[in-house]
Every structure is written in C-alpha cells, then in structure tokens.
Amino acid sequence: MKTFLTEIKTSVLITLVFAVLLCGAYPLAVWAGAQLLFPAKANGSLVTEADGTVRGSALLAQSFTTDKYFQPRASAAGTGYDASSSGGTNLGPTSQKLNDSIKAAVAAYRTANGLAADAPVPADAVTSSGSGLDPQISVANAGLQAARVAKARNVPVEKVQELVAAHTAGRDLGIFGEAGVNVLMLNVALDQQYPVKK
Amino acid sequence: MNNPNAWFQFALYVGALLLVTKPLGLYLMQVLDPRGRTWLDAVVRPVERLTYRLCGINPEQEQGWIGYTFALLAFSLVGLLFTYVILRYQDHLPLNPQGLPGLTPHLAFNTAASFTTNTNWQSYTGEATMSYFSQMVALAIHNFTSAATGIAIAAALVRGIARQSAQTIGNFWTDTVRVTYYLLVPVCFVFALFLVSQGIIQNFKPYTVAKTYEPYTISVPKLDDKGNAVTTSVPKTDEKGQPVMDAAGKPVMVDQPVMVDQKVDTQTIVQGPVASQIAIKMLGTNGGGYVNANAAHPFENPTPLSNFFQILSIFAIPSALTYYLGRMVKNQRHGWAVWGAMFAMFVAGVLVAWEAEASGNPIHQKLGVAAADGNMEGKEVRFGIFNSALFATITTDASCGAVNAMHDSFTPLGGLVPLFNIETGEVIFGGVGAGLYGMLIFVVLAVFIAGLMVGRTPEYLGKKIQAYDVKLVILVLMVLAATILGFTALASVSPWGLAGLNNSGPHGFSEMLYAFSSAVGNNGSAFAGLTANEPHWDTTLGIAMLVGRFLMIVPIMALAGNLAGKKLIPASAGTFKVEGFTFIVLLIGTVVLIGALTFLPALAMGPVVEHYLMGAGTLF
Known part of the structure; x- marks a missing residue:
C-alpha cells in the first residue's frame, strides 16, 4: 500500500509535467509552425x-x-x-x-x-x-x-x-x-x- | 477489385510499412533502454532529466512486476480523475470560446475511461461538446500517455521473455517518459505540420460564421420561451394513413411537435487546434476524433495523401515492435514470424472488406444506383471504395478506431471485417504495445497447443510454459469474451439497450455487438448510429473499457514477471520452433479459431444473417 501511495504522488507530479509539455508546449509549437508556414490552411x-x-x-x-x-x-x-x-x-x-x-x-x-x-x-x-x-x-x-x-x-x-x-x-x-x-x-x-x- | 490503381496503392502501403519497420524497431531499442542513445539526445536529454528530478524518479531503479503494475495503475487512476474533473467543469476553464457547458457525470466518466484506456470511444459530438481546453488538455494528454503506457507494457513483457532468473522487468516511469519524449512528441510535431500542409486546421479562433451562397429553409420544432418543444394534439393514424379509433369509436389523439420554417443563410465552421491532436490520435492508435465525423471530415483528413500517412502511422509502431521483439529475444526470425502472421490476417481482412464494398448493395442497385460505383453511403468521394475499406480494416486491426467512412453503413460483410478484427483481440498489428502483448498471449497459447499435440512440455524461447502461465493466458481470453458477450446480451434484452438503436432487425443487434466489442477491445470505432450518450450505455461501456484494458494488463504483467524469473533451457531436437511457416500457420489458426469459436454465434445473428437478407431484398 505504501508503494501505491508513493506512486500516486509520482503520478500527480508527472501528470502535471506532461500537461505542460504535451498539452501546452506541443500544440503551441505546432500552432506557431502552422501559422507561419501554411496560414490559409491552418485557418480553415x-x-x-x-x-x-x-x-x-x-x-x-x-x-x-x-x-x-x-x-x-x-x-x-x-x-x-x-x-x-x-x-x-x-x-x-x-x-x-x-x-x-x-x-x-x-x-x-x-x-x-x-x-x-x-x-x-x-x-x-x-x-x-x-x-x-x-x-x-x-x-x-x-x-x-x-x-x-x-x-x-x-x-x-x-x-x-x-x-x-x-x-x-x-x-x-x-x-x-x-x-x-x-x-x-x-x-x-x-x-x-x-x-x-x- | 478490378481497379489496378487500387492494387498499386495497396502495394505502396505495404512497401512503406516494411520500410519503416526495421529502422523504427532499432530506434525503439534505444528508446526503451534507459541508457540508450538517440540523435535527439542533445535536445531531449535535459528535458528528460528535469522531468525525473521534478517527479522524484530514479530512472536506473528497475521494478518487479508488482511495482511496475502499481505504478501503471496509479498513473492511470490519476489520469482518469484529471480528465473527469476538467470535463465536468470545462465551463469554468479557459479556451472555451463557444461557451460550451460542463459534461454530465455519466458522459464525463465514459469519456475519461475511454481516453485513459486508449479506446477513444466517443458518446458525444466533439465540435458541439468539447472546449479547446478539454480537447487539448483533458483528452490529448491521454492520447500520449495511454499510447506510451501500452508500449511500456509491451516492452516489460518482452523483457520478461528475454531475461532469465530476473527479478525485475524495467521501470514504468522511465519507459513512459522516454517513449513520449523520444518517439511520440518528435514524430507528431513533424506529422502535424505535414497534416496542416494538406489542409488540417490549427488555430485558437472561435468558430467562423460564413455567409452561404444559397440560403435555404428548414423545418424545425417550434420552441416556447423556456426552450421546450411546443406540441399539438392530432388524431393518430395507422400505417395506411387511416385514423386509429379507440373502443368507443372516437379517434385516438397523440401529441405532435409543431414545426416552423427557419431560414438558414450561414454555415458555422469549426476551428481549433486540430492538427496537433490528429497526429497523436493516429500515431498513438487512439482514434478519438476532434469532430464527430472523425477522419471522414475534411478538416481531419483533407486529402488522400493525408489519408495514406494517417493509416501508415497507425501500423508504424505496432509493426516496429515486432522487430523490437526479435532483437530483444535474439531471434529476429521469431519477430518476423509474428509480423508475418499479423500481415496475412491483415491482407485477408482488406480483401474481404474491399470486395464487399466494391460489390455494393443489390437493393440499392435495383433502385438505379450504378453498380460499378459500389456502396458509397457514408463514404467520401476523395477516398472512394478502396481507401475506405483499407482504412476500416487497419483501424480495427489496430486498436485505433478512427474512421474515414461510416462503418454503420457498410455492407454486412464489409462491416463484419472490422467487427471480427476487434474480436480477435486486436492482435493484427494491434494498438501501440497492446497489439504485441495481445499477440504474445496467443503465441504462448499456440506454443502450448503445439506442446500438447506432440506430447512434450511446451517451451517458448527456452522457457517452460507451465500451468500458471497458461491459466493467466486463459484468464485474459475468458474475461474479454465474457464481457463483450455478457454486456451485449444484457443490452439486447433491456429497454435502454434497444432505445439507443438507429437501425432495426439484425443490423440493430450488430450495433450493440459492435459497441461492446469496440469498448472491451479498446478500439473506439462504432456503428455510430447508436445513441450511447445516456446513463446506461455510458456506464456499461465505461466499465467495459476499463475491464478490457486493466483486466488484460494485470495478468499480462504477472505473466511477464513469472517468465522473467524462469531459467533458460537449451534448445534440443524436440524444441518447437517459433519461426517459419509452420509457426505462422499455427499462430493464425489459434487467433482465428479462438475468435471464431467465441463469437461466431453472435456474428451469425448480426452481419451474417443480414448478408443473406440483403441478398433477398428484405428491409427493416
């Protein structure tokens, strides 16, 4: 049980790190590249x-x-x-x-x-x-x-x-x-x- | 099928798949080794180290199977809650330009379970339900992590097979982080930009309202001030249009909504960060669309070229993992044998689905539809028959579940192929990681059956396969089959089950069977006429997805731990070879027989009987 609780703590921390990188930095980077290279297509x-x-x-x-x-x-x-x-x-x-x-x-x-x-x-x-x-x-x-x-x-x-x-x-x-x-x-x-x- | 160009496209697809298998497999060797080296080290290594430091992870410390499983379950549980909370309260969160409300508890549970388990079943219409924040954060995080988790589990199982007398099978955190950082994110970044070049959108603007060229009028139910439909009492009529009388001879009255004309002179065009999400949706075999029509929508799959790379990205990692298996167990021919069995079943599925869809529907052809065009209902012109049948086969061979045509409107045999693919356990290349660990279950079973046939203790790559291992394998197969068939049976005899159907007759049964097969198989595609956003459907499907994912993973981790601890016994003349033609045939036989024996009666009541009824011209 103690192991499981430690892993819960790690899970919370890593979910936050992933949220910043995968849900923030990654789509923003794609957005910047898309708007720079293919603005008409990126906007529909x-x-x-x-x-x-x-x-x-x-x-x-x-x-x-x-x-x-x-x-x-x-x-x-x-x-x-x-x-x-x-x-x-x-x-x-x-x-x-x-x-x-x-x-x-x-x-x-x-x-x-x-x-x-x-x-x-x-x-x-x-x-x-x-x-x-x-x-x-x-x-x-x-x-x-x-x-x-x-x-x-x-x-x-x-x-x-x-x-x-x-x-x-x-x-x-x-x-x-x-x-x-x-x-x-x-x-x-x-x-x-x-x-x-x- | 007498379309030479389609054969050429098929050949190109197979060629491209073969081309990526070895290099990507070798790359996986480096990614799944904590000390592995890649050409991205200079950029990614610092981020990786920082992640370990922030989260207190020791990347060098390996875990036993119980520790690995605990980490995996804790991570999934936290992710499930994370998504549930965001979805419930998206109206209080940023990036919601359409002002969409929070989700109901049953839909939020269903969706959180769906994305956590790599299923991506969607009971909702994406563009009318999810804010940009929910799409980008609550859902897309699982597109990465559920894919990374799947690959991590496959790697742990392969290590269990490759090692001897070992106590540990790797570190869950290291595997997940490295797969995400070195494989998924870099490939997706390039892939997403390519998709934008084809026409997929990527912006944060509110939906665009366009002034259309030809305004038209539609009939809509009249609403009162509170938004309730206004009804009027009219005499009830029977099928022939005659008024229905009650016992006293008076006409029976029923409530009917009052319809009013509404002029439509605008079109509301969806916007949002779509490309970044579609890239990982395909590469991670998630399949959850940004919009309701999924990859049939021109904003999710604008061109045949984007379609080609999307289906290539579904199979790329699962195919490469067979090469990884071969490398790790130092028997590349075994890796290729597993690949070969998958490939043969894939080709068979494509040919059946393609033939069925190209032949079309005789009922509609009698009405005057050109027979040479095949069945175009629910398909897009740019993809045509072949690319729709190919996509449907690939997305269900793998646990992807994206669709570029509506499976519900396929011919009975065309729809049988995706359904049966899912019911084999999605081991024909399969989901990222999930396909390989699912197939290894069948490999162990095939070896066991071969052992019984020749009367020797079965061995797999020098490890004795004993009662405990076989029990775990059977447990996995039993749980999955019982969940699919049990829930389908329950829905078939429940008012809520029948209330969700869009079609009657055998096709209605197929809708229910497909829904639970898809949920347990963590596929996510659907006979999408089914209306599942309702407490019973949402809850049963949510449970089915969790069972399909975790009651499969836990026995597999136990198997990995048990195999890792075994000693290697040297091969002898009597050792059954897990390579070459005989093994491939035995493996295919095992997969097909288990699937057929379990599901044939159910399939006979759905697509099989519908096929004959279609031939006879019966309508429902």
Missing part, C-alpha cells in the same frame, strides 16, 4: 470575398439546390451541411429509411438532369457522405449535371464542361485516392464567369 481554407466576408471553406460542402448550380452530395450533418455537427446517416444496408431516401433521390436526379427512366445514377449522387460535408462529387456526377447548369445559365455546355475539368482534382500525386470535383469552388467560378442575369 476559407473562401472570402474582396471585402473580407467569409462565404465558406474550400474543404466543406454547403447547400446548393437550384438548377444553376452544381449540387453537392446529400448531407446528414445536423439539419444538412451543418459544419458544427458533422456525420453520416449511419443507416445500414437493409434500412427501409435509407432505401426510401435513395429511391426518391434517384428519381429526383433523373428528372432534374433529363436522364432516361432506367439510366444508372452515380452512387455518390444519391447517397449521403460520411462527414455530411464532402466537398466533392465524382467526375461522372459532375458530367451529368453540366447540361442542366449550362441551360439554366444560358451558356454552351462545352463552356461549363471546361470549367468542370478545371476544377477536377485528380488523384494525389497521380496515385492516391480518387478523382473528384470541388462543388463550392466550381459554383463560385461559374458565378464569376457566367453570372445569371437577374
């Missing part, structure tokens, strides 16, 4: 306007629902695209609820993009992402939405396709992960280059 890759208004983060999806914008993947974060409550639906493969929502999403996607009633729909277009904030859609999904966006903006579809290609990120170093299109950045570019006349 924010998308800001000339007057400083923050419009979102290049890494986080936000809601777009109208035809003139490319639409992100469905989101189960909070009430949708809530960047302070990330998460997926967590519905399993035999869930009736998931089945119903995918069925509705498939029908809506086909109607919105003028697809045939039996055309296969890209999986990412009708499922919710893991984080609810997935900034990307697949290249196939963007390709199918291009005609709709072009029509709503009254520009040739080739112009929109060019912009999609410019905002497509390939695999990292050509090897890692999968290619994808950043929806927010693409939509911002669309508004800049082909604004909708009011």
Whole structure:
C-alpha cells in the first residue's frame, strides 16, 4: 500500500509535467509552425470575398439546390451541411429509411438532369457522405449535371464542361485516392464567369 | 477489385510499412533502454532529466512486476480523475470560446475511461461538446500517455521473455517518459505540420460564421420561451394513413411537435487546434476524433495523401515492435514470424472488406444506383471504395478506431471485417504495445497447443510454459469474451439497450455487438448510429473499457514477471520452433479459431444473417 501511495504522488507530479509539455508546449509549437508556414490552411481554407466576408471553406460542402448550380452530395450533418455537427446517416444496408431516401433521390436526379427512366445514377449522387460535408462529387456526377447548369445559365455546355475539368482534382500525386470535383469552388467560378442575369 | 490503381496503392502501403519497420524497431531499442542513445539526445536529454528530478524518479531503479503494475495503475487512476474533473467543469476553464457547458457525470466518466484506456470511444459530438481546453488538455494528454503506457507494457513483457532468473522487468516511469519524449512528441510535431500542409486546421479562433451562397429553409420544432418543444394534439393514424379509433369509436389523439420554417443563410465552421491532436490520435492508435465525423471530415483528413500517412502511422509502431521483439529475444526470425502472421490476417481482412464494398448493395442497385460505383453511403468521394475499406480494416486491426467512412453503413460483410478484427483481440498489428502483448498471449497459447499435440512440455524461447502461465493466458481470453458477450446480451434484452438503436432487425443487434466489442477491445470505432450518450450505455461501456484494458494488463504483467524469473533451457531436437511457416500457420489458426469459436454465434445473428437478407431484398 505504501508503494501505491508513493506512486500516486509520482503520478500527480508527472501528470502535471506532461500537461505542460504535451498539452501546452506541443500544440503551441505546432500552432506557431502552422501559422507561419501554411496560414490559409491552418485557418480553415476559407473562401472570402474582396471585402473580407467569409462565404465558406474550400474543404466543406454547403447547400446548393437550384438548377444553376452544381449540387453537392446529400448531407446528414445536423439539419444538412451543418459544419458544427458533422456525420453520416449511419443507416445500414437493409434500412427501409435509407432505401426510401435513395429511391426518391434517384428519381429526383433523373428528372432534374433529363436522364432516361432506367439510366444508372452515380452512387455518390444519391447517397449521403460520411462527414455530411464532402466537398466533392465524382467526375461522372459532375458530367451529368453540366447540361442542366449550362441551360439554366444560358451558356454552351462545352463552356461549363471546361470549367468542370478545371476544377477536377485528380488523384494525389497521380496515385492516391480518387478523382473528384470541388462543388463550392466550381459554383463560385461559374458565378464569376457566367453570372445569371437577374 | 478490378481497379489496378487500387492494387498499386495497396502495394505502396505495404512497401512503406516494411520500410519503416526495421529502422523504427532499432530506434525503439534505444528508446526503451534507459541508457540508450538517440540523435535527439542533445535536445531531449535535459528535458528528460528535469522531468525525473521534478517527479522524484530514479530512472536506473528497475521494478518487479508488482511495482511496475502499481505504478501503471496509479498513473492511470490519476489520469482518469484529471480528465473527469476538467470535463465536468470545462465551463469554468479557459479556451472555451463557444461557451460550451460542463459534461454530465455519466458522459464525463465514459469519456475519461475511454481516453485513459486508449479506446477513444466517443458518446458525444466533439465540435458541439468539447472546449479547446478539454480537447487539448483533458483528452490529448491521454492520447500520449495511454499510447506510451501500452508500449511500456509491451516492452516489460518482452523483457520478461528475454531475461532469465530476473527479478525485475524495467521501470514504468522511465519507459513512459522516454517513449513520449523520444518517439511520440518528435514524430507528431513533424506529422502535424505535414497534416496542416494538406489542409488540417490549427488555430485558437472561435468558430467562423460564413455567409452561404444559397440560403435555404428548414423545418424545425417550434420552441416556447423556456426552450421546450411546443406540441399539438392530432388524431393518430395507422400505417395506411387511416385514423386509429379507440373502443368507443372516437379517434385516438397523440401529441405532435409543431414545426416552423427557419431560414438558414450561414454555415458555422469549426476551428481549433486540430492538427496537433490528429497526429497523436493516429500515431498513438487512439482514434478519438476532434469532430464527430472523425477522419471522414475534411478538416481531419483533407486529402488522400493525408489519408495514406494517417493509416501508415497507425501500423508504424505496432509493426516496429515486432522487430523490437526479435532483437530483444535474439531471434529476429521469431519477430518476423509474428509480423508475418499479423500481415496475412491483415491482407485477408482488406480483401474481404474491399470486395464487399466494391460489390455494393443489390437493393440499392435495383433502385438505379450504378453498380460499378459500389456502396458509397457514408463514404467520401476523395477516398472512394478502396481507401475506405483499407482504412476500416487497419483501424480495427489496430486498436485505433478512427474512421474515414461510416462503418454503420457498410455492407454486412464489409462491416463484419472490422467487427471480427476487434474480436480477435486486436492482435493484427494491434494498438501501440497492446497489439504485441495481445499477440504474445496467443503465441504462448499456440506454443502450448503445439506442446500438447506432440506430447512434450511446451517451451517458448527456452522457457517452460507451465500451468500458471497458461491459466493467466486463459484468464485474459475468458474475461474479454465474457464481457463483450455478457454486456451485449444484457443490452439486447433491456429497454435502454434497444432505445439507443438507429437501425432495426439484425443490423440493430450488430450495433450493440459492435459497441461492446469496440469498448472491451479498446478500439473506439462504432456503428455510430447508436445513441450511447445516456446513463446506461455510458456506464456499461465505461466499465467495459476499463475491464478490457486493466483486466488484460494485470495478468499480462504477472505473466511477464513469472517468465522473467524462469531459467533458460537449451534448445534440443524436440524444441518447437517459433519461426517459419509452420509457426505462422499455427499462430493464425489459434487467433482465428479462438475468435471464431467465441463469437461466431453472435456474428451469425448480426452481419451474417443480414448478408443473406440483403441478398433477398428484405428491409427493416
């Protein structure tokens, strides 16, 4: 028992030392390095306007629902695209609820993009992402939405396709992960280059 | 699986893992020797000495197994209380720009137990619950110390195997301090900066409110002045939409919340010191996310490249520890044999999970989802099918528990792999330290079984394995299995157990089985639809985590002490060789058979039956 009490004393002391070093000095050192070397990324890759208004983060999806914008993947974060409550639906493969929502999403996607009633729909277009904030859609999904966006903006579809290609990120170093299109950045570019006349 | 690029990524991963194993193993030799020398000595040595002086530690004084265990338990107990108190009173502490309240007692207990035991099960939503101070101090301290403790225990056990007629197995304080200072902190510092370069945030600013491009309207429950939901009485309807009548023929009335429209034109973006925490979360196989979506969140895992290094960092130390084992017992082929058994089971898991997820869900494919895309529910586009299946396998082979895709939405077989990985005891590389000491339990058992088969007294590296040793091994295996299955059975027949479920049918059972497997295995990943922030779940899971950690560690320390005291007997022609192909097969057989025999009935009621129901198109 005496040994145990001595060890308790050592434990308290070392916990305090660790708290200072591992919970104080270490994150502060990383913070200093991060702010010095990669300030934009360390602060959330924010998308800001000339007057400083923050419009979102290049890494986080936000809601777009109208035809003139490319639409992100469905989101189960909070009430949708809530960047302070990330998460997926967590519905399993035999869930009736998931089945119903995918069925509705498939029908809506086909109607919105003028697809045939039996055309296969890209999986990412009708499922919710893991984080609810997935900034990307697949290249196939963007390709199918291009005609709709072009029509709503009254520009040739080739112009929109060019912009999609410019905002497509390939695999990292050509090897890692999968290619994808950043929806927010693409939509911002669309508004800049082909604004909708009011 | 007909994706050549994915095979190439897999090959690169294996190559990178092999590449770090030996150098890191040799580095561990120096770190786990109080007189070891490293190239960081000039900077770190003074801090190390100062720590010993401030805490009154004599680094040269070795401890017996009881002393070592006492130190370890005292340290864990103090850490548990430290975290509990901070979490309860975070509203009175600094660095809380969002003004988040203190945690409830059951959630604070669950979380403190969770981080102390290297589990990092999270019953809460990180970004909406934890202040920066709680994240950085209360939680991150355990990310370092629980990892260091795990490595220390593995080192103590290896010393017990390597030494003969010895009374001591090392000094707990020296091991913990040296692992933290020479290994974890330096690697994490570099790793964290790399993660920032990929897009992970590191700041102390309050959450940013962004003005979004397309405002939209949502329907939310109307609240009165006190914040309670306003309800209205409406006739109850049955499944066909017909009003339900009572015996007197009057419509049955039920309360329904009143919904009002709310315009959403902003997005609140999470900020905070994330990168520093993610680095140690992965390297220390902790797995507790800063935000709820964990490594699926773009702020925790922004690119496929950050993903690659995160999964490499999970296996780096566990893999290197097998090399350390080989060096210490002066039988490198034994170290590689243990590595080989782990590696074979790892590859098998990846292939099954990958195939299942790539094949996708036939029910959804009938609705029109492109079959070639696989199961994308709960997955991120940048990772795709392969990297999600790979991550899920690695995080559960090890006791990491971070997730880059939602396991709850995996196909039944895709979800079976993580679940079974955890139920093997997480010995497929495993947690830092925990994987090796867990696997050595199976090594002793395998040697014992081989001894029975040939009718000789079993020997392990020149030490006789006797009744006492085998009893300790069986104790560990029994306690873990009984805790997982016992608690799952209890939850299955309790109203509170069923109330937490997000899915019905066999998938609901899988959610409960996964929760207790994850807690006892100190993994921390989840079928995350389960709502566990409730007194019963929080408490039972908290107990399960403590049992899974400490009732495993104490018998293992006793085993280490007992092995250290034994004499070496010279090898003879009849000695069973703990290297080469035969041994690898025997070891894999032992792990898989024990896991399968114990958990097959439970797995059959969850993912296995769900697999066939999915094929038949049954929905719940």
